[in-house]
Amino acid sequence: MYQLFGNCLIGQSGGPTSAINASLCGVVEQALKSKCIQNAYGAINGIEGILKRQIFDIGSQLKSKDDLELLKTTPAAYLGSCRYKLPAIHQDTETYKKIFDIFSQYDIRYFFYIGGNDSMDTVAKLSQYAKKIAYPIYIIGIPKTIDNDLVGTDHTPGFGSAAKFVATTTLEITRDSCVYDVDSVTIIEIMGRNSGWLTAATALARNEYNSSPDLIYLPEVPFSIDKFIEDIKLVKKHKKNVVVAISEGIKNVFGEYICETVNQGFTDAFGHKYLGGTAKILENAVRNRLRCKVRSIELNILQRCAIHMASKTDLEEAYKIGQQAVKSAENGYTGKMMILKREPGPEYKVSIDSIDIHKIANVEKKVPVEWINEQGNDITSELIDYIKPLIIGNVELKLRDGLPVYLVLDTTPFAPKKQEKVV
């Protein structure tokens, strides 16, 4: 290991989470303290922005404690994001050459990329290329995703806050669902195309005065509308108001998304395909077959941006994992993703470590089958115990006129200093 002197660049990628800016905050704060890092730069719209030289000086604007705190509680990816998959190195060396030319022009020796599965693929490829051309740089991935589907880490930053919003909202919806003396079915649709972690978080709404959601369906188990209707009928035998939680990504036995299979039947007057949500489709199925009051609720992007319901535990972990990423890089680590390790024992405690990026990129962590009940319509207590500590603690937002205040920075890109010298 040898120390590198130069600038650091931070990017965010993939879908936003409530905790993604807390990690950014941790990186910037630690970078500003570092003896090796001169400037902390932000890349606008991730790797896509880097290719367009959309780089601005975030560190010089983030020196006050207040600003750093405000960044933590500002929703959505502060630096902007992208969904950009780098080509394989042997297929398109030009893109890599361009990125590393830009790295060199801005004297980037530390690169931190905050993202999910696809973003870790970017970290893996860039690390590989850096090694190949022997460009001296430390590259670290920082996990975030509300889906909690990254392997190697106990859980992902962002998941706890989304879980807290989902559980709180489910509890509120459940209470709302039983105000009328009328039989009803309420279907809540939660994000998660291939993994059901977040949908499972609805179970946290159960307590001594609320037994709902009564049924929970995850994408890990094949879904059948007929079975779904039968399940509801069974619950209705002893309960007036049924609440069901479903993952947007539930699939039939052939692996086809329910929303895609059923939508095929719908076209408008122009012959355009009507794209509805999974819950809406099930709402119609329940209404047509059970003839009772039914409502579907898609929690939609609120799950990833409702910072007003963030988990303090989640934001703190996201912040610390950002700080630790800088320390790891200073210690010569590269081609790694930071991870959270849950310590054994009755009390919840995590430590931060890192793992070789090639072990985790492009692998999805699904809910283990042993944490789903045999009927495939609920989860086990082990899964509830796993999620429970992640939603602890409220985050206090700074308010003005009754609404949260967010951070505003000047994100105007600047030309690199090295380039200026050339001109």
Next chain:
Amino acid sequence: MYQLFGNCLIGQSGGPTSAINASLCGVVEQALKSKCIQNAYGAINGIEGILKRQIFDIGSQLKSKDDLELLKTTPAAYLGSCRYKLPAIHQDTETYKKIFDIFSQYDIRYFFYIGGNDSMDTVAKLSQYAKKIAYPIYIIGIPKTIDNDLVGTDHTPGFGSAAKFVATTTLEITRDSCVYDVDSVTIIEIMGRNSGWLTAATALARNEYNSSPDLIYLPEVPFSIDKFIEDIKLVKKHKKNVVVAISEGIKNVFGEYICETVNQGFTDAFGHKYLGGTAKILENAVRNRLRCKVRSIELNILQRCAIHMASKTDLEEAYKIGQQAVKSAENGYTGKMMILKREPGPEYKVSIDSIDIHKIANVEKKVPVEWINEQGNDITSELIDYIKPLIIGNVELKLRDGLPVYLVLDTTPFAPKKQEKVV
């Protein structure tokens, strides 16, 4: 005026709001202090429950300050609700006879009904019947609705909290909508079948770092999909990420709901009508005509049950209006609805008064046309100024395991004491 001694009965009716239980709390607390009121009873599911003798003793269970505080922040109508329209007195005297027999059996001399427009119709009819049969009782309506469509009062309890949730969520969605470097249109659907007050609250999300929502459509103005598309095209000329707020109740020039007109074209394989939301229909229209990324978000019942984002101002007003209702009844008022009066002057201040119930029942207060811009796609600053003070202040929830704690009472109905004597 003469004082009546006996019990009080409280009912809730119509859609829940975040503030409806704060009013209930105010009534119970004041009733317990009253020298005229012996017991404070709750009617389960409003007038529908009264007819079934679903009456329980809420007052005896609500004596600690902690329980009263917890009731304030418990979402959804605590007593349960109904959508029951009383028949005209001359058409069906039996129903009225039954209600007043039950009132007599439970020795009810004070009746408080917390609800919206339809509930005030109930208050009006019961007051009229009491007068007709000279039954000594004081009957008072306490307004609540997230729709803010009751006349006679400056605004309705429940509106401020819904407005705060809507504005906060719009701000969060707006930030989320611009994380990618891709042209996009986001359509947010807000509750309001005939009045656009709540949709207007999205405008509060605008501040020095956010100019969205860019377009706002209320049900008070006829809606045209063609004009809507043209409006978006205009905004897109200078803005990458367009955010639009629409009322669920927007109607075409013939007064037909957009969701009903367009849905006619959709049936599934079984010939069943596909019921979609208004925003979903517009999402499809934008996608088909503008060929850009588009997303629709229905805030759904979260608007009325998301107590985690309640306005402190709203909850306080709802609580006080409940207390004041009891005081008014003690002072011999009956056949009235309590109202909030905004005092003139730069500082926001309200006083509480009452108004003859016949003046307000079954009348809808719509957004005045002078508070909507000429184009019919935005609101004026007067309307923003009107809503602004109503969302001030956060409500701190009591938490356990990271989730809000709600009040649990024994709501087992009991037989009236008088009846017991008879048996």
